[in-house]
Each structure stands twice: as C-alpha cells, then as structure tokens.
Amino acid sequence: MNPMAEITATLADAGTYARDLKKRTNGRTVGYVCSYTPEELILAAGAHPLRLLGTQQAIHRADAHLQTYCCSLVRGILEEALSGNMDFLDGMVFPHTCDSIQRLSDIWRLNIPFGFHADVVLPVKLTTASARDYMADVLRKFRGDLEKSLSVTITDEALREAIDLTNSIRAALRRLYELRAANPGRISGSDIHRIVRASMIMDRRRFLALLEEFLAEASGKDAPAAAKPPHRLILSGGVCNAPDVYGMIADAGGAVVWDDLCTGGRAFEEPIPAGGDPIERMADRLVKRAVCPAKHGGLTNRADHLVSLVKEKDARGIIFLLLKFCDPHAFDYPYLKAALDREDVPSLLMEVEDPLPPEGQLRTRIEAFLEML
Amino acid sequence: MASTGEDKRKVKAVKKMKDIMTTYYIEAKTAAQTGRKVAWITSGGPVEPLLAMDVIPVYPENHGAMIGASKMGVDLCEKAEAMGYASDLCSYARSDIACATVNGGPIGGLPRPDMLICGNNICGTVLKWYEVQARYFGCPLFIFDTPFCHTEFNDDMRRYVRRQVDEYTAFLAEACGRPFDFDRMKEVGRLSVEGQRTWQQVLDTAMNRPAPISAFDAFFHLALIVTLRGTQIAVDYYRELLAEMRERAAEGIGSIPNEKYRLLWDNLPVWYRTKWLSEKFASHGACLVADTYTSAWCGSLKYMDENDFLGSMAEGYSRIYLNIGVDEMADTVAAMVDKYGVDGVVLHSNRSCKPYSLGQYDIQRIVEERKGIPSLMIEADMVDERAFSESQIDTRIDAFMEVIRNRKN
Numbered sequence: 001m002n003p004m005a006e007i008t009a010t011l012a013d014a015g016t017y018a019r020d021l022k023k024r025t026n027g028r029t030v031g032y033v034c035s036y037t038p039e040e041l042i043l044a045a046g047a048h049p050l051r052l053l054g055t056q057q058a059i060h061r062a063d064a065h066l067q068t069y070c071c072s073l074v075r076g077i078l079e080e081a082l083s084g085n086m087d088f089l090d091g092m093v094f095p096h097t098c099d100s101i102q103r104l105s106d107i108w109r110l111n112i113p114f115g116f117h118a119d120v121v122l123p124v125k126l127t128t129a130s131a132r133d134y135m136a137d138v139l140r141k142f143r144g145d146l147e148k149s150l151s152v153t154i155t156d157e158a159l160r161e162a163i164d165l166t167n168s169i170r171a172a173l174r175r176l177y178e179l180r181a182a183n184p185g186r187i188s189g190s191d192i193h194r195i196v197r198a199s200m201i202m203d204r205r206r207f208l209a210l211l212e213e214f215l216a217e218a219s220g221k222d223a224p225a226a227a228k229p230p231h232r233l234i235l236s237g238g239v240c241n242a243p244d245v246y247g248m249i250a251d252a253g254g255a256v257v258w259d260d261l262c263t264g265g266r267a268f269e270e271p272i273p274a275g276g277d278p279i280e281r282m283a284d285r286l287v288k289r290a291v292c293p294a295k296h297g298g299l300t301n302r303a304d305h306l307v308s309l310v311k312e313k314d315a316r317g318i319i320f321l322l323l324k325f326c327d328p329h330a331f332d333y334p335y336l337k338a339a340l341d342r343e344d345v346p347s348l349l350m351e352v353e354d355p356l357p358p359e360g361q362l363r364t365r366i367e368a369f370l371e372m373l
Numbered sequence: 374m375a376s377t378g379e380d381k382r383k384v385k386a387v388k389k390m391k392d393i394m395t396t397y398y399i400e401a402k403t404a405a406q407t408g409r410k411v412a413w414i415t416s417g418g419p420v421e422p423l424l425a426m427d428v429i430p431v432y433p434e435n436h437g438a439m440i441g442a443s444k445m446g447v448d449l450c451e452k453a454e455a456m457g458y459a460s461d462l463c464s465y466a467r468s469d470i471a472c473a474t475v476n477g478g479p480i481g482g483l484p485r486p487d488m489l490i491c492g493n494n495i496c497g498t499v500l501k502w503y504e505v506q507a508r509y510f511g512c513p514l515f516i517f518d519t520p521f522c523h524t525e526f527n528d529d530m531r532r533y534v535r536r537q538v539d540e541y542t543a544f545l546a547e548a549c550g551r552p553f554d555f556d557r558m559k560e561v562g563r564l565s566v567e568g569q570r571t572w573q574q575v576l577d578t579a580m581n582r583p584a585p586i587s588a589f590d591a592f593f594h595l596a597l598i599v600t601l602r603g604t605q606i607a608v609d610y611y612r613e614l615l616a617e618m619r620e621r622a623a624e625g626i627g628s629i630p631n632e633k634y635r636l637l638w639d640n641l642p643v644w645y646r647t648k649w650l651s652e653k654f655a656s657h658g659a660c661l662v663a664d665t666y667t668s669a670w671c672g673s674l675k676y677m678d679e680n681d682f683l684g685s686m687a688e689g690y691s692r693i694y695l696n697i698g699v700d701e702m703a704d705t706v707a708a709m710v711d712k713y714g715v716d717g718v719v720l721h722s723n724r725s726c727k728p729y730s731l732g733q734y735d736i737q738r739i740v741e742e743r744k745g746i747p748s749l750m751i752e753a754d755m756v757d758e759r760a761f762s763e764s765q766i767d768t769r770i771d772a773f774m775e776v777i778r779n780r781k782n
C-alpha cells in the first residue's frame with residue numbers, strides 16, 4: 001500500500017483503526033479533544049494518544065445533555081462516547097480551552113462510565129511569568145495523574161524520547177506544508193487534510209514513517225503543468241476539526257498554500273525547544289505556540305500572525321471557516337478581517353457545521369470569491 | 374381592600390435603590406470632569422482593589438441588563454451583527470460592543486474606561502469581549518485568570534491566583550500613579566464581606582412562607598452587590614432592605630398576593646420579560662422564591678476572610694458558582710431546593726450563556742432524581758428578544774403549573 005492509501009484507509013474508520021491498534025499492541029489508548037493536549041506525556045506513559053474529532057452519525061444521544069446551540073464538534077464527540085463507539089478508551093483528557101469543551105468535560109465525567117478522566121486546567125492568560133510557571137505546574141500535575149491512572153512511571157528519558165518524536169512529526173509536517181506552498185499543484189489540499197488528521201489518530205511512529213515516505217515521493221515528483229496558476233489562499237478559523245473544503249477550492253481555481261487551523265498549522269508550527277527539563281520545555285512551547293482564541297496571548301497577535309502568513313506565503317486571499325456556535329473564533333473574526341482589510345487582503349467568511357451545509361451553497365460562494373481575486 | 378393589599382406589597386427600598394443607582398451613574402459619567410479614573414470590570418471581577426484606589430468601577434454586564442430591561446437589546450445586537458459579530462454570541466457582549474461605538478442604550482453609553490479588568494471566573498466570553506474593548510479604547514487590560522474548578526481548587530491554582538492578586542495591586546499602582554493603598558483595602562475588604570453577608574441574609578428571608586422577596590425582586594435589588602460591593606452604601610442599603618423584609622415576613626406579607634407554590638429559578642433573568650414572567654407565575658399562585666443567579670454574589674463567602682481579604686480573595690473569586698463543575702452546581706441547586714422548600718424548578722436555557730446553560734440538562738436530571746420534584750426548561754436569551762417565543766412559553770408554563778398543582782393536591 002502506498003502511504004496515502006494507508007492513511008486514507010485509516011481515516012475511513014478511525015474508530016476501528018484505534019480499536020485494532022489497541023488489540024494488536026496490547027496497549028492503552030487515551031482520548032483527547034484539543035491541540036493543547038500535552039501528547040508527549042501520553043506517549044511517554046506508553047499509551048496511544050487519540051484525538052476525537054466529532055462524529056459522522058446523526059446526533060441523538062447527545063441531545064439529552066447538550067443544547068443545539070453548542071458547536072457540532074463538542075456535540076459530536078459526546079455522541080460518539082454515548083453510543084459506545086469509544087468504550088475501548090482507557091481514559092480521556094480535557095485541556096481547558098473554550099466554555100463548551102469545559103462543560104463537555106463535566107458531562108463526560110458524569111455520564112461516561114469507561115476510562116479515567118483528566119482535566120488539564122491550563123492558564124487562560126499566557127503572557128505573564130506567573131502563568132508560565134503555572135503552565136509547568138499543570139503539566140507536572142498531569143504527569144502525576146497519568147502515572148496514577150495508568151499505573152506507570154513516566155521517566156524523563158521517556159519524555160525526552162516522546163518530545164523527539166512529536167518534534168520530528170512537527171518538522172515533517174512543516175516540510176509537507178512548505179513543499180505545497182512552493183508548488184501547490186504538487187500536493188492536493190485533500191491529501192494534506194487527511195495527513196494532518198492522521199497525525200492525531202495513527203500510531204505516531206508509523207505515521208512518521210508514512211509521512212517521510214510520502215515526502216520523499218512528492219519532492220521527487222514534477223508538478224503537473226497547470227493551464228493557469230491557481231489563486232494562492234490561506235485558510236483560517238474556528239474549526240477545531242476543519243472539514244474538507246479543499247476539493248471545492250481546487251475546482252474553483254484556488255489552492256490553499258497554508259492555514260491557521262488547529263488541525264493544521266497551529267498544531268505543528270512551534271517545536272518544543274531543545275535542552276533542559278522536558279516539562280519546562282513543553283510549557284515554553286504551550287505559551288508560545290500560535291494561540292487559541294480561547295486563550296489570551298496579547299491583543300493583536302492572531303492578526304499579526306495571519307498578516308505575516310499572508311506575506312510570507314505570498315497568498316492572495318483568506319477563507320475563514322467558522323464553525324457555527326463557536327464563540328472564541330466568532331469573537332476574533334471582525335478584528336482579523338479588519339486587519340486584513342487594512343492590508344488589502346480580501347477574505348471570505350464561511351460558516352460551517354459538521355456535517356457541511358449543502359455543497360452547492362459553499363461552492364457558489366467560493367467561486368464568486370475566487371472570481372473577484 | 375385589594376388596593377391597600379397592593380400598597381402593602383410595595384417594597385419601600387425600591388425608590389432608594391433607584392436614587393443610589395442614578396447618583397452612581399452620574400458620578401461615573403462625570404469622572405473625567407472630577408479627575409477620577411474609570412475601570413470597566415466583569416460582574417465576577419475583583420472590584421475591591423479598585424475601590425481601595427478610588428477608581429470608579431463600571432459594569433458592562435449591569436449595563437447589558439439595563440439595555441435588556443429597556444428592550445433596546447435587539448437593536449444593539451443587530452448593530453453588532455452588522456459589525457461582523459455572530460448572532461450566537463452572548464447578547465451582553467454584542468450589545469455592549471455595539472453601544473460603545475454609538476453611545477446608545479438607555480443611559481447614552483458608559484463612560485470611557487481608563488482601564489479594563491476582566492475576571493474570567495464567569496466565562497470565556499468576557500475574555501474575548503474585553504480584548505475587543507481593549508483594542509477599541511486602547512487602554513490597559515488586566516486579566517484575572519481563575520483556573521476552572523472542575524473538581525478541585527488545588528495548591529497550584531491557589532499559588533497562581535495569589536500571585537495575580539499581587540500583579541493586580543501593582544497594575545493599579547501603575548495605572549493610578551501612586552502606591553497601592555493597603556490600609557484602605559482592609560476597610561473595603563471588610564465592607565465587601567459585610568455586604569455579601571447581608572445580601573445573603575436578604576435572600577434568606579425567602580425561606581419564610583409566604584416569601585417576602587422573590588427572585589424577580591432580587592434581580593432588581595442585586596444591582597448594588599454587583600456595582601457597589603465593598604462600599605458602606607451597599608451595606609447600609611442591604612441592612613435597610615433586610616429590616617424591611619424581616620418586618621414583612623413577621624406580618625406575613627408575601628411578594629405575591631396568594632403564594633401557593635414555591636419555585637426556584639436557574640440562570641440569568643430574561644430581562645425584557647421579568648414582569649411578564651413574574652405575573653404569569655403569580656397568576657398560578659406560584660412565587661419564584663430563590664434563584665442560582667443572585668446568590669452567586671455571596672456563594673463563595675465561605676472562602677473569604679474579612680481580615681485577610683487579598684489573601685483569601687484568590688480562592689473566593691475562583692470558586693464562584695459558574696467556575697465549578699456541573700455536579701457541584703447540581704449540589705448547590707439541590708441544597709437550595711431544601712433550604713427554600715421548593716416545589717419545582719424553572720430553568721432558563723439561555724442561548725447567550727454557554728457556561729451557565731451547557732450542563733443544565735444534567736443538573737435538571739440530577740435535581741429531579743434527587744429531590745423528586747418536577748422542572749421546566751424554557752429556551753430564551755437574557756437580552757435578545759428574538760429568542761423569546763411568548764406563546765410557546767406561555768403554554769409550557771401553564772402545563773408545568775398543572776403538574777405542580779396535581780402533585781400538591
């Protein structure tokens with residue numbers, strides 16, 4: 001099987017993949033909900049970290065616990081758990097970010113019988129020395145919680161190895177993104193979308209090997225000669241789990257060259273710095289990485305980041321994907337748009353839900369936007 | 374004799390409250406002339422250090438409530454939507470963000486802030502909202518970050534919040550250009566605790582049958598514990614109100630004419646329909662004798678030490694009602710059901726407020742199971758009237774009261 005085929009097969013039924021992986025390796029699986037989860041500690045505990053990304057099913061059971069004005073990602077994660085699809089999990093980790101995930105954690109703790117439950121109550125403010133110290137305290141506490149729940153000892157040695165592994169994955173993803181940015185025709189957006197999702201679901205070593213293989217192939221390949229160079233775009237927004245809109249964008253003559261998504265650039269851009277105590281290094285990364293809008297990293301840093309991405313990646317426009325009922329991202333949109341307007345960068349807002357709204361609607365809007373560019 | 378009955382029922386303190394609030398807003402709006410500084414602060418934010426430094430605290434959420442009560446919410450919310458803010462965002466935030474740009478609303482907008490103080494112990498919304506205003510007004514923002522207490526408030530959290538108390542006093546010293554006044558702080562801290570204690574006593578009078586005060590009354594009298602907590606004015610006012618309520622209780626004067634059923638309200642008020650809802654329930658002989666909202670301003674009294682306010686404030690501000698897990702919230706509701714002798718619970722599923730509303734279904738189930746009483750969930754929004762369907766809610770209240778009646782008889 002070539003690497004992309006293996007990744008695609010995995011994603012087609014991620015639940016079954018994770019179940020099989022667990023059986024095969026006689027291992028443990030720890031679920032989590034957001035890219036602030038310190039995966040390295042889970043890996044160093046000898047467990048498999050599995051990001052939950054909502055559901056493909058219709059939502060019934062979660063309706064008894066969450067109102068319809070909660071985002072479909074949080075509702076979907078609960079639906080999967082209530083339906084028993086996740087009962088192979090040995091535990092579940094909830095980093096503190098938005099109000100909806102905050103309450104999801106409580107509801108999970110009260111209603112889901114399997115596995116341990118860990119809250120990682122991160123600071124919301126990331127700009128002060130006291131917050132940075134508290135961040136390290138939170139990581140140390142999580143380390144202790146994991147050790148207790150899984151009856152293991154997490155050694156510094158294992159943690160360093162885990163950091164090396166996740167840093168290698170981050171570096172490989174960055175190479176993937178750079179390869180595409182240099183020549184968008186070479187790698188399709190849908191492939192990238194799948195690869196990024198797989199990086200949170202597959203056995204991490206296996207994934208890294210596949211990605212390296214994929215990169216070796218892709219960098220050797222010549223790009224197909226395009227009749228007309230596509231419009232270079234950046235995706236930004238609020239979808240903790242971004243839906244696949246790449247096909248539509250490509251059909252309309254656009255090419256995504258980078259993104260500011262948590263299933264994308266935001267998750268890998270900042271590596272864990274080298275040297276020193278592994279917990280302190282992890283804390284350093286978490287306060288420095290591209291910030292989640294549910295956290296405070298300064299007043300303009302998300303806009304600054306976006307504007308600099310546009311320049312750096314030579315993009316012509318931005319498409320915002322906002323998940324309906326997602327407060328933190330919806331609050332940032334007007335100021336991000338204003339910052340782009342000031343730089344004469346056109347942007348398009350698309351409000352999406354999981355499952356996506358009728359394709360025709362989105363398609364028409366994307367086409368209209370690209371025509372304008 | 375009906376008319377004298379109604380006269381008896383009028384709360385005398387109401388007039389005084391209106392005067393105090395008018396004076397307060399005039400003082401705040403003329404701060405620029407009198408050379409005093411103005412801080413905007415969240416409703417759960419640490420106001421006492423501001424008072425110790427003679428800064429006038431102004432509450433956008435209280436302003437939001439006024440906007441809602443004067444039915445100006447839809448207009449302002451629509452303005453915010455035209456500015457690009459999604460219609461699902463908190464309607465306090467939407468109306469305040471829009472109001473700041475047009476100085477609209479019932480009092481022509483709030484005075485311009487010299488600083489912004491955001492306590493995130495109520496929600497993540499205030500963080501985003503205050504970031505928006507900090508960019509708009511270009512003034513300093515202090516974030517008082519209180520880690521969420523799902524199941525505990527541990528030593529790491531205590532240390533982090535305690536350090537922020539020191540950062541806060543240093544921030545104020547810098548913003549005011551003089552050293553922080555620790556002596557005055559002691560007095561303000563004492564008054565704050567005293568005010569909270571008295572407010573709790575006022576709410577406690579609703580344990581009487583009939584209840585001399587209802588949740589709808591409390592929504593009104595709440596304004597001072599939010600805006601003037603830490604002042605002698607608030608303490609004096611609540612003492613007077615307490616005396617009045619005790620007197621009414623002794624004379625058997627209820628908040629509603631003929632109290633037959635006692636209910637508990639959960640979540641924020643529906644500001645533009647408080648009168649309608651109160652009359653609707655009263656028409657069934659039902660009094661909402663208690664609520665989870667107005668008691669949130671005295672719920673963490675148990676953690677406060679009036680002799681070491683700054684020291685104990687870390688825990689007191691972190692463990693308030695909205696910053697705790699759903700199970701602890703359900704425990705609180707269940708305890709209130711017992712305390713106030715409640716026959717049923719009315720829950721406002723408030724589209725604006727996710728931390729208050731998500732988890733409410735579980736609270737409802739837990740309380741129903743544990744206390745064996747019925748409950749009603751109504752969907753609305755505290756300020757945005759577009760989310761309120763009067764006919765539907767009317768029918769549902771009638772049906773609910775039918776259940777309550779059948780159980781009691």
Ligand code: SF4
Pocket residue numbers: 033034035036097098101238239240262292293294
């Ligand atoms: S935007 Fe990213 S960091 Fe924020 S809650 Fe979603 S996944 Fe987590």
Ligand code: SF4
Pocket residue numbers: 071072073074098099100101238239240294323325326327328329
């Ligand atoms: S999409 Fe928004 S509301 Fe939903 S979990 Fe992510 S940050 Fe929270």
Ligand code: SF4
Pocket residue numbers: 434463464465466495496497498499641725726727728729
């Ligand atoms: S109503 Fe809820 S979301 Fe809005 S400011 Fe208050 S606590 Fe926050």
